[in-house]
Amino acid sequence: MNIVVCVKQVPDTATERKLRSDDKTLDRDAADGVINELCEYAVEEALRLKEAHGGEVTVLTMGPGKATDTIRKALAMGADKAVHLVDDALHGSDALGTSYALAQTLKKIGFDLVVLGSESTDARTGVLAAMLAERLGVPQLTFSNKVEVSGETITAQRVTDYGYDRVEASLPAVVSVVEKINEPRYPSFKGIMAAKKKPVTTFGIADAEIDASQVGLANSWSEVVDFAAAPPRAAGTIVKDEGDGGVKTADFLASKKFV
Amino acid sequence: MSEILVLVEHVEGQVKKVTLELLTLARKLGAPSAVWAGPGYTAEAQARLAEHGAEKVYVADSADIADHVVAPKAELLAQLATEKSAAAVLVAATAEAKEIAARLAIKLDAGILTDVVGIQDGMVAEHSIFGGGVNVRARVTKGLPIIAVRPNSTPVEAAAGAGAEERVSVAVSDAAKAVRVVERVKEEKGARPELTEAAIVVSGGRGVGSAENFSIIEKLADSLGAAVGASRAATDAGWYPHQFQVGQTGKTVSPQLYIAAGISGAIQHRAGMQTAKTIVAINKDPEAPIFELADFGVVGDLHQVVPQLTEEIAKRK
Ligand SMILES: Cc1cc2nc3c(=O)[nH]c(=O)nc-3n(C[C@H](O)[C@H](O)[C@H](O)COP(=O)(O)OP(=O)(O)OC[C@H]3O[C@@H](n4cnc5c(N)ncnc54)[C@H](O)[C@@H]3O)c2cc1C
Ligand SMILES: Nc1ncnc2c1ncn2[C@@H]1O[C@H](COP(=O)(O)O)[C@@H](O)[C@H]1O
Numbered sequence: 001m002n003i004v005v006c007v008k009q010v011p012d013t014a015t016e017r018k019l020r021s022d023d024k025t026l027d028r029d030a031a032d033g034v035i036n037e038l039c040e041y042a043v044e045e046a047l048r049l050k051e052a053h054g055g056e057v058t059v060l061t062m063g064p065g066k067a068t069d070t071i072r073k074a075l076a077m078g079a080d081k082a083v084h085l086v087d088d089a090l091h092g093s094d095a096l097g098t099s100y101a102l103a104q105t106l107k108k109i110g111f112d113l114v115v116l117g118s119e120s121t122d123a124r125t126g127v128l129a130a131m132l133a134e135r136l137g138v139p140q141l142t143f144s145n146k147v148e149v150s151g152e153t154i155t156a157q158r159v160t161d162y163g164y165d166r167v168e169a170s171l172p173a174v175v176s177v178v179e180k181i182n183e184p185r186y187p188s189f190k191g192i193m194a195a196k197k198k199p200v201t202t203f204g205i206a207d208a209e210i211d212a213s214q215v216g217l218a219n220s221w222s223e224v225v226d227f228a229a230a231p232p233r234a235a236g237t238i239v240k241d242e243g244d245g246g247v248k249t250a251d252f253l254a255s256k257k258f259v
Numbered sequence: 260m261s262e263i264l265v266l267v268e269h270v271e272g273q274v275k276k277v278t279l280e281l282l283t284l285a286r287k288l289g290a291p292s293a294v295w296a297g298p299g300y301t302a303e304a305q306a307r308l309a310e311h312g313a314e315k316v317y318v319a320d321s322a323d324i325a326d327h328v329v330a331p332k333a334e335l336l337a338q339l340a341t342e343k344s345a346a347a348v349l350v351a352a353t354a355e356a357k358e359i360a361a362r363l364a365i366k367l368d369a370g371i372l373t374d375v376v377g378i379q380d381g382m383v384a385e386h387s388i389f390g391g392g393v394n395v396r397a398r399v400t401k402g403l404p405i406i407a408v409r410p411n412s413t414p415v416e417a418a419a420g421a422g423a424e425e426r427v428s429v430a431v432s433d434a435a436k437a438v439r440v441v442e443r444v445k446e447e448k449g450a451r452p453e454l455t456e457a458a459i460v461v462s463g464g465r466g467v468g469s470a471e472n473f474s475i476i477e478k479l480a481d482s483l484g485a486a487v488g489a490s491r492a493a494t495d496a497g498w499y500p501h502q503f504q505v506g507q508t509g510k511t512v513s514p515q516l517y518i519a520a521g522i523s524g525a526i527q528h529r530a531g532m533q534t535a536k537t538i539v540a541i542n543k544d545p546e547a548p549i550f551e552l553a554d555f556g557v558v559g560d561l562h563q564v565v566p567q568l569t570e571e572i573a574k575r576k
Pocket of ligand 1 (some may be wrong): 463490526528530561
């Protein structure tokens with residue numbers, strides 16, 4: 001099975017994240033870039049499916065030059081090769097532009113299964129898998145906490161508010177995973193060394209037949225008008241429990257008419 | 260006035276509160292038209308939508324919509340948006356509705372804004388990003404705006420609309436039927452309000468200490484008619500089911516009151532609750548970052564403070 005796993009580099013949530021004042025896009029230089037946590041689960045699931053069914057795992061990332069760190073991490077976990085889509089024309093693409101660029105690349109490189117995280121920690125849109133499925137005209141099995149492949153049939157458990165839906169479709173397909181699906185492996189020393197020799201192909205927009213008028217900040221379907229730091233919350237009242245902490249809390253709730 | 264399509268969220272025939280919030284918002288933007296997709300439509304549901312300003316109620320309840328996820332609903336909305344020349348489409352910022360909106364955006368070649376907390380004149384949308392640290396205003400620049408709004412971000416106001424029912428038939432494509440729902444599995448839910456819809460949420464974290472001890476969180480929640488939430492430390496430990504996780508990789512909640520017990524307030528947790536109107540924290544560590552957000556905080560052992568609070572609330576009822 002030819003599995004492509006889409007991974008994204010995001011600013012570390014443990015550091016202060018910023019928007020750029022010039023073009024109002026995410027400041028990718030201000031914070032350390034790390035692999036989006038949910039993408040690690042996507043890589044893990046891709047590796048498990050390969051281990052069970054054979055085939056190959058290709059990492060696909062669209063992002064600036066420094067996203068190679070993230071690619072190496074996925075390769076160190078065990079993926080076989082990578083495609084890095086990098087072009088200045090792509091800077092500032094919104095979800096529609098990103099999904100278009102990734103879909104074009106996926107058409108070029110081919111796939112039986114595309115695996116994504118269900119959400120990124122920076123954009124937090126959670127829409128990319130659905131957009132890819134729509135653009136590629138293949139089934140989407142998203143928000144999965146379990147995925148199984150048998151021949152040409154793929155089944156998944158789609159997490160819902162009430163529990164889950166068991167859904168079924170035929171390959172090729174797009175899958176997105178939630179973090180309860182597996183426990184991502186740590187790259188071994190051997191894996192890290194091996195990753196250095198694994199092939200990483202760099203694609204520019206021409207290589208993937210991406211129409212420049214569909215990507216980038218200027219061609220996005222939405223724009224940031226302005227942004228500002230949220231006003232700090234007014235300092236609250238903090239009391240030490242002297243055996244009456246519950247009573248005092250009840251007084252506070254009563255003062256706010258919650259009880 | 261142009262039509263604003265509002266995708267109705269419903270469970271077992273009941274219209275969810277977020278839909279009433281969307282109708283309230285839609286009234287400021289144009290003439291709200293509710294779109295009911297799937298089974299369970301009743302005259303009662305129609306009345307509820309009309310009471311909150313729906314001028315029209317489009318109903319599409321064929322089996323094609325019930326038996327498949329996401330894609331058929333996107334086709335329905337695309338058909339309606341085109342036929343009715345809608346000025347915008349509003350959906351709730353839930354996982355499924357965002358995916359419907361995503362596919363719709365591609366079909367219509369139109370921009371999408373997700374996780375919006377307010378809409379100003381000129382369809383300028385307000386977002387709260389980076390765990391509530393930054394407020395952003397954004398707008399759609401191509402095609403009609405498709406906007407996913409976070410539940411609980413707009414107070415519901417009633418205002419009568421005509422609520423004229425119109426049956427819609429959609430010819431769902433084979434491609435949209437490619438994913439079949441084999442089984443819908445309902446896990447025990449209990450009588451508590453749904454987490455993202457609840458006016459009050461009581462959450463427990465690692466400080467709760469065990470699955471059994473979560474009963475003290477549940478008792479407090481029940482005394483307030485609240486939903487129960489949990490930090491990732493608590494769901495990872497298996498003390499509480501994952502669907503109740505609040506935070507970056509869990510649910511985003513925006514209740515009137517959020518009570519955090521035994522939760523340190525890590526950035527990833529804050530990302531899911533920072534827009535709560537009032538925040539109360541109970542934690543034995545005076546340095547816990549959750550106190551930076553709290554309107555009221557108690558430094559103490561939650562095993563003492565929480566049961567006492569539950570008892571006090573019962574007394575005052
Ligand atoms: C990519 C990513 C995504 C994440 N997503 C989420 C998410 O969606 N939601 C989420 O919650 N976390 C998330 N996390 C994890 C997050 O970083 C924290 O680890 C987690 O929120 C900690 O949970 P906690 O506050 O319950 O535990 P801790 O940080 O261990 O805090 C426990 C607190 O309880 C207090 N305490 C202990 N005993 C008592 C007692 N008897 N009485 C009173 N107080 C007591 C302690 O003082 C401490 O402050 C994510 C992390 C990453 C990297
Ligand atoms: N630039 C990108 N390159 C590769 N994959 C991406 C990119 N952006 C998003 N993704 C994938 O889409 C998922 C959801 O991201 P999002 O829709 O941005 O919340 C991520 O977990 C990734 O798998």
